[in-house]
Every structure is written in structure tokens, then in C-alpha cells.
Amino acid sequence: MSQNPSIPPCRVRPVVKLSFDPQTQPVIAPNAVLNPLPDAALQADFIAQAFSRSIEWQVEPVFAKDFLVHRDPETGLLLPDHSGMIPAAVFFPLIQRENGLHVLFTRRTDHLTSHAGQICFPGGRIELHDADVIAAALRETHEEVGIGPDHIQLIGTQPGFITSTGYTMQPVIGLVKPGFVVQPDQSEVAEVFEVPLSYLMDPRHHQLHQATLPDGRQRLYFSMPWNHYFIWGATAALVRNFYHYLAAAHKQL
Numbered sequence: 001m002s003q004n005p006s007i008p009p010c011r012v013r014p015v016v017k018l019s020f021d022p023q024t025q026p027v028i029a030p031n032a033v034l035n036p037l038p039d040a041a042l043q044a045d046f047i048a049q050a051f052s053r054s055i056e057w058q059v060e061p062v063f064a065k066d067f068l069v070h071r072d073p074e075t076g077l078l079l080p081d082h083s084g085m086i087p088a089a090v091f092f093p094l095i096q097r098e099n100g101l102h103v104l105f106t107r108r109t110d111h112l113t114s115h116a117g118q119i120c121f122p123g124g125r126i127e128l129h130d131a132d133v134i135a136a137a138l139r140e141t142h143e144e145v146g147i148g149p150d151h152i153q154l155i156g157t158q159p160g161f162i163t164s165t166g167y168t169m170q171p172v173i174g175l176v177k178p179g180f181v182v183q184p185d186q187s188e189v190a191e192v193f194e195v196p197l198s199y200l201m202d203p204r205h206h207q208l209h210q211a212t213l214p215d216g217r218q219r220l221y222f223s224m225p226w227n228h229y230f231i232w233g234a235t236a237a238l239v240r241n242f243y244h245y246l247a248a249a250h251k252q253l
Contacts, residue, residue, distance in 0.1 A: 022223065022232050025211040036202035037243065041250040042101055044094065044175055050249035051156030051173065057248035059159055060240045062208065062220055067159040067241065068168060085168045087160075089136035090123030092171045092238065093147070094155075095194060096178070102194040103239075104176065105231065106145060109190045119231045121171065121238070122147075133157065137172035145192055146183025151176055158241055163234045164219070171238045195226045200239050201246065 040046060059067040093104040105119050122141040130136040134157070138149045153175040160170035182192050199205055209232075211219045222240050223232035231239070 019214050020211045020219075022209065022211070022221065023230050025209040027207045028210050028220075029208070034203040034243075034247070036198075036204065037246055037250065039100075039198070041246050042197050042201060044096060044101060046249075046253070047094070047101075047173075047246065048155050048175075049253060050246060053249070053253065055245065055249045055252055057245050060222075060237060060244055062222075063161070063237055066162045066237070068162065068170075084166075085162065086166055087126040087133070088124060088167045088169045089126055089130075089133045089140065090121035090169055090171050090238070091137040091141040091152075092121055092158075092173045092242065093141070093152075093176050094174065094197065095176045097194075099196065101197040103197055103200055104145075104192065104194050105229070105235070106184070106189045107191040107193070107229070109186070109188060118233070118235075119229055120235050123169070125167070133170050134172050144185050144189055146185075147176060147180050151180040153177055158238070158245065161234050161237050161241075169234055169238070171242075173242070193229065195224075195229075195231070199226065200224060201243050203243065206236070206240060206243075 058064075095102045095104055104122075106122055108118050108120060122144045123137055124140045124144075126133060126136040127139075130139060134154065138152060141152070142148050155173040155175060158171045158173065160168040163169055184190075184192050205224050205226075207223045207225070209221050209223060211221070213219055221233050222236040223230060224236050224239060225231070
């Protein structure tokens with residue numbers, strides 16, 4: 001695979017530890033009341049169609065300044081802004097089950113130096129040998145949960161998100177084909193679990209929190225609790241953005 005010259009060399013960053021417990025911070029009211037997506041907008045065929053068309057939409061307004069929308073002029077792929085940030089890619093895996101589409105998440109192991117124990121999508125930083133963000137997302141997914149590219153049907157990409165830890169995290173959306181076997185890398189992944197897409201695409205399950213940092217600044221973040229799992233932060237922001245895209249697509253298609 002050819003090297004991507006647009007990806008800067010990896011830089012070592014200090015570990016950023018949370019100064020607050022994300023599960024105990026106050027929940028504030030969202031700016032607008034949004035409706036759950038109808039069942040028609042939660043089908044694999046509709047989602048694939050939505051990403052194959054030009055949809056007029058807006059990213060999550062709470063984090064409008066934190067989403068990046070640059071595109072590669074040749075491929076049309078959304079690209080992260082690399083100025084001072086570490087580019088990263090995650091795979092947003094959709095899995096067809098009898099009761100509808102589900103989304104696959106992982107829980108990071110507790111001993112990791114970054115985001116230990118947190119819920120996330122498979123993914124990681126884009127390496128020099130990765131051809132593009134899609135190649136990075138597929139590689140990381142294979143390494144972390146054992147799902148190879150031959151079991152993935154690519155659907156599209158969405159804007160990258162600037163994380164508080166210095167990364168631009170860009171999601172690659174795809175459908176995991178039947179017959180896959182999950183084989184987690186136990187050094188990084190403590191658990192692999194699924195959440196119904198219908199649950200995630202219902203804004204009544206989206207909680208907007210406000211945390212006060214030690215220096216007095218306020219930090220906003222979404223959470224989407226599911227059973228005993230606390231999906232929050234950048235991962236929840238990507239899910240929220242996915243909702244906005246599908247909601248706009250459902251009105252336009």
C-alpha cells in the first residue's frame with residue numbers, strides 16, 4: 001500500500017487525564033427538541049442511498065466549531081485538518097440483526113494510558129503507511145476486533161471531530177457483512193457489544209452534560225447511556241452527527 005504524504009509523522013503527546021467524572025456531571029436541556037428517526041430511515045438500503053447522494057445538512061450545532069469538513073478534491077473524501085492535531089480514523093460499524101441494524105462498540109481496557117475503560121468505535125491514529133482515512137479505519141478494525149476488510153461494505157465518511165486530547169477523529173461508515181467473527185485484541189479491547197441503531201437515533205436518549213474544569217472553563221459533551229455502558233464524549237458526538245445526517249436525508253430523499 002502506498003504511503004500517504006499528507007499524513008504527518010506521529011508525535012508523542014502527554015497523557016491527558018480527566019479532571020471530572022463524566023457520569024456525574026449535570027445534564028442540561030438541549031437547544032432543540034428533536035424527533036426519533038422513523039424506521040424507514042434506519043434501514044441499510046436507505047443509509048447507503050443517503051451517503052450516495054448530496055444531502056444538505058448541518059453538523060451538531062453544539063460542536064459546530066469542532067467538526068471539520070474539508071474534502072479531498074480528487075476522491076471527495078472528508079479530510080481532517082492536520083494543523084497541530086493528530087489525524088485518526090474510526091469505523092462506525094453497522095450490523096444487520098433480525099430486529100434491525102445495530103452499532104458495534106468496544107470498551108477499552110483499563111490499563112491503557114489513554115481513554116482507559118471508555119466506550120469507543122474501533123480505530124486509532126492514521127499511520128504513514130495508510131493510504132487514506134478509510135485504509136486506516138479498516139486496518140484498525142481488523143487489528144482491534146478481528147473484522148477484516150472482506151467483511152465490510154463501505155458506505156461513506158463523515159466530518160472529523162476535534163477531540164480534547166488533540167486528535168481529529170474521522171468516522172468511516174460501513175455495513176459489516178454476515179459471517180464475521182469478532183476476535184478482540186485483549187491488550188486494547190476489554191469488551192465488544194452492540195446497541196440497536198433505533199435506540200441511538202432517538203434523541204430522547206441523548207443527554208447533554210456540562211462539566212466545570214479546574215480552571216473554571218465549561219466543557220459540554222453528550223452521553224447516550226445503554227444498560228451499564230456509558231457512551232459519551234467524542235464517540236457520542238459522532239453518533240449525534242450521524243443522527244443529523246440521516247434526519248436531513250430522510251426529509252430530502
